[in-house]
Amino acid sequence: xxxxxxxxxxxxxxxxxxxxxxxxxxxxxxxxxxxxxxxxxxxxxxxxxxxxxxxxxxxxxxxxxxxxxxxxxxxxxxxxxxxxxxxxxxxxxxxxxxxxxxxxxxxxxxxxxxxxxxxxxxxxxxxxxxxxxxxxxxxxxxxxxxxxxxxxxxxxxxxxxxxxxxxxxxxxxxxxxxxxxxxxxxxxxxxxxxxxxxxxxxxxxxxxxxxxxxxxxxxxxxxxxxxxxxxxxxxxxxxxxxxxxxxxxxxxxxxxxxxxxxxxxxxxxxxxxxxxxxxxxxxxxxxxxxxxxxxxxxxxxxxxxxxxxxxxxxxxxxxxxxxxxxxxxxxxxxxxxxxxxxxxxxxxxxxxxxxxxxxxxxxxxxxxxxxxxxxxxxxxxxxxxxxxxxxxxxxxxxxxxxxxxxxxxxxxxxxxxxxxxxxxxxxxxxxxxxxxxxxxxxxxxxxxxxxxxxxxxxxxxxxxxxxxxxxxxxxxxxxxxxxxxxxxxxxxxxxx
Ligand SMILES: [Zn+2]
Numbered sequence: 149x150x151x152x153x154x155x156x157x158x159x160x161x162x163x164x165x166x167x168x169x170x171x172x173x174x175x176x177x178x179x180x181x182x183x184x185x186x187x188x189x190x191x192x193x194x195x196x197x198x199x200x201x202x203x204x205x206x207x208x209x210x211x212x213x214x215x216x217x218x219x220x221x222x223x224x225x226x227x228x229x230x231x232x233x234x235x236x237x238x239x240x241x242x243x244x245x246x247x248x249x250x251x252x253x254x255x256x257x258x259x260x261x262x263x264x265x266x267x268x269x270x271x272x273x274x275x276x277x278x279x280x281x282x283x284x285x286x287x288x289x290x291x292x293x294x295x296x297x298x299x300x301x302x303x304x305x306x307x308x309x310x311x312x313x314x315x316x317x318x319x320x321x322x323x324x325x326x327x328x329x330x331x332x333x334x335x336x337x338x339x340x341x342x343x344x345x346x347x348x349x350x351x352x353x354x355x356x357x358x359x360x361x362x363x364x365x366x367x368x369x370x371x372x373x374x375x376x377x378x379x380x381x382x383x384x385x386x387x388x389x390x391x392x393x394x395x396x397x398x399x400x401x402x403x404x405x406x407x408x409x410x411x412x413x414x415x416x417x418x419x420x421x422x423x424x425x426x427x428x429x430x431x432x433x434x435x436x437x438x439x440x441x442x443x444x445x446x447x448x449x450x451x452x453x454x455x456x457x458x459x460x461x462x463x464x465x466x467x468x469x470x471x472x473x474x475x476x477x478x479x480x481x482x483x484x485x486x487x488x489x490x491x492x493x494x495x496x497x498x499x500x501x502x503x504x505x506x507x508x509x510x511x512x513x514x515x516x517x518x519x520x521x522x523x524x525x526x527x528x529x530x531x532x533x534x535x536x537x538x539x540x541x542x543x544x545x546x547x548x549x550x551x552x553x554x555x556x557x558x559x560x561x562x563x564x565x566x567x568x569x570x571x572x573x574x575x576x577x578x579x580x581x582x583x584x585x586x587x588x589x590x591x592x593x594x595x596x597x598x599x600x601x602x603x604x605x606x607x608x609x610x611x612x613x614x615x616x617x618x619x620x621x622x623x624x625x626x627x628x629x630x631x632x633x634x635x636x637x638x639x640x641x642x643x644x
Contacts, residue, residue, distance in 0.1 A: 156616065158415045158636060159355070159367045159400070162211065162289070163393045164204060164375035165600060166420035166611050168194035170386035179387055180394040183613075185407040186416060190615030195605075196627040198422035200563035200579070201225075201463035202600050202607040204375070205238050205261060205290055207421035207629055212272045212291040212368070214633035216566030221267045223573040225601075226589065228443075228456035228467045230572075235445060235456065235589070236265070238290075243590025247445040258329065259316060262293040265572075273633045274321040277366050280642045284321030285364035287351040288339065288372070294321035301331035323363055325354045333363075345392075348373040352396030359403035359410075366636065371396055375424070383424040383598045415617045415639060419632060420610025424598035425462070428583040431490040433457050433464050437481075443469065445589050455481075458574060459586035461594075462601035465574025474575055481576055486512050490584030492602065493542070495577045497568045508535075509568050513542040520561055528552045530625045534561050557603045559628065564603065579603040 172194070174180040175187060199206045199217060201224050209220040217223050226237050226244070237248040238257045245253040256265075266272075274284045274294030286292045299317045314329050323332045327339045327350075337353035339346065348371045355369050377389035397418075401410040410416075434442045434457050443453035454477075456467040466481055468474045478496050486494045493513040508521035516539030524535025527550060540547060543564075544555030554560055567577055580586060585599045593599075600607035612627050614620065618639040621627065 156415055157365050157367070157413060158417070158617070158639060159369055160632065160636065161369040161371060161393075161397060161416070161418045162208075162421055163390070163418065163611070164370075164372040164421055165378050165383075165386075165424045165598075166374055166390070166393075167378070167383045167386055167423045168420075168609060168611050170378075170383060171390060171611055174387035174390040174394070177387065179391050182394045182398040182401060182407065183390070183418065186397075186418060186613060186615055189407070189411055190416065190613050191621040193612040193621050193627050195558065195609045196419060196612035196629060197558045197563070198420070198608045198610055198629055200567045200603045200608070201460050201577075202422035202602060203460055203463065204421055208290040209266055210628075210630040211419070211421060211632055212274070212289075212293075213267070213270055214273070214630050214637075215267070215270060216563070216570075216630060217573070218566040218569035219267060219270060221570060221572055222261065222265055223567070223570045224458060224460040224463065224465055226458045226460055227465060227572055228458060228574065230467070233450065235443070235458070236260070237445075237589070240459070240461065240588040241590050241592035243592045244588040245590070247590045249446075254314075257290070258314065258326070259318065262291060263318065266291065266293060273366070273368075273636055276633075276637050276642060277640065278321065280640065282365040282640060283323070283363065285323035285358055285367040286321045286325070287354050287368070287370050288326050288347060289368055289370035292318070292320045292324055292326060294319060294324070296320055296322045296324070296332075298324050298330045298332060300329055321366075321368075323358060325350075345373055345376070347371075348392045348396040352399035355396070355400035356403040359400055365640070369396075369400065378424045378598045379594045380597050382426050382596070384426075386424075411615055416613075416615040417617055417632060417636070418611065418613040419629065420612075421629060422600045423607050423610050424600045425582055425602075425604070425606035427585045427594045427597055427599045429490055430585050430587050430593040430595050431488060431580070432587045433459050433466075433485075433488075433578075436484065436488045437466070439484075440477075456574070459588050460601050461588075461599045462580040462585050462607055463603075464578040464580075464586050466576040466578070467574045478575055482510075482512055485576065485578060486514075490581050491578050492581035492584075492604065493579045495564055495568060495579075496575060509565055511542055511564065515539055515541040518542045520565070522565060526550050526552050528559070528561055529554055530559060530562060530628070532562055536561070556605055558605050558608050559626065560603060563608075582606050
């Protein structure tokens with residue numbers, strides 16, 4: 149039963165870390181013919197705003213729920229779980245994964261992110277479409293939660309998967325293809341255990357099979373290899389990995405007889421989750437907090453620790469472990485962290501100081517201090533109201549008769565507030581200056597390559613390209629990655 153409006157199906161292709169300038173270059177050089185054809189047929193936006201932190205788990209949760217981290221509750225790539233008194237690590241790097249235990253990191257990424265951490269009381273795009281009786285499908289994506297039960301796949305990797313304790317069933321879309329762990333039907337496509345460089349090919353193979361056999365109304369086609377390539381070689385090298393993403397897309401549209409024939413039956417959205425910027429210097433956050441006892445991975449005396457420190461590429465979070473010391477320690481930590489070279493801004497929340505006792509956010513940068521809270525007489529570019537005091541220059545904001553215009557930090561107030569108001573976030577949030585990256589808990593970084601995570605536009609502006617979706621992309625306020633799920637649900641004629 150195809151319930152899509154006009155019988156039209158929809159493919160959402162997420163190209164991880166796709167930088168608008170790199171896409172435009174790949175297209176101009178004739179290296180991405182399918183994306184070029186989609187750009188000719190659709191509408192293109194080069195400044196779709198990511199979440200803060202501009203990291204894949206946070207942005208993927210926003211893309212699939214239509215919510216910011218304050219509501220979807222996935223705060224970063226690495227965070228401290230106060231309830232379980234431990235770090236959660238979603239795979240910043242293989243050394244970081246090893247530092248926290250490979251099995252535990254995989255369990256957190258594959259199972260817990262979807263089934264435990266992502267807000268239970270809000271519906272993903274899959275759940276909303278499943279509830280409406282539509283046929284949903286997804287290739288290996290961090291967020292896959294839907295209404296259909298999937299047992300782990302039986303493959304030649306079964307013994308390895310069993311060793312890693314991937315024995316549990318999950319709730320996913322109707323068709324779920326997650327590395328080789330979940331395979332809702334035989335497609336003849338192998339993912340070789342989700343190895344980088346092979347994943348786009350797997351997605352293209354599965355996508356083509358699903359199109360050929362008319363197996364979905366909504367498909368999330370995940371193309372993650374561009375991010376890995378760009379981390380290693382820098383964002384300027386992205387055209388080479390965009391070629392691979394384009395090939396996967398080509399395979400999918402080819403199954404319907406080419407771009408034109410494909411667009412007769414499908415609407416298409418292609419988007420980034422975030423962008424990337426070059427890394428020229430690295431910072432080790434824990435080294436700058438030597439006055440305090442920092443909780444380490446596999447700490448032998450966790451009860452002695454005063455702080456949990458969570459590097460998230462070009463962002464970071466610090467948690468004060470004793471709640472009674474929080475109010476005293478936060479200003480001291482802000483002062484210390486603000487003085488570290490490469491830390492662009494430090495932000496935290498004060499309880500009860502803002503309007504209605506709801507608390508306000510404090511942001512400290514080299515340009516000064518700024519305090520803000522929701523509600524008030526100033527309006528940002530997305531139409532949200534704020535009360536703001538202090539130095540607007542700190543966030544590169546301009547006040548034009550009460551309208552706050554963004555500079556280097558897209559949707560600065562909205563994204564910072566959503567990050568700070570997330571109940572799982574640290575007591576202090578950091579954003580790195582352009583060029584800087586924080587070393588992760590495995591000692592890994594991308595010096596000489598690329599990274600992301602900051603509030604700055606160099607990580608935050610991504611691609612949004614839409615063909616045949618609802619009323620299109622024309623509007624006065626800037627697009628945000630969390631606008632995509634409402635647009636899709638609306639396109640299917642469902643009221644959420
Ligand atoms: Zn990345």
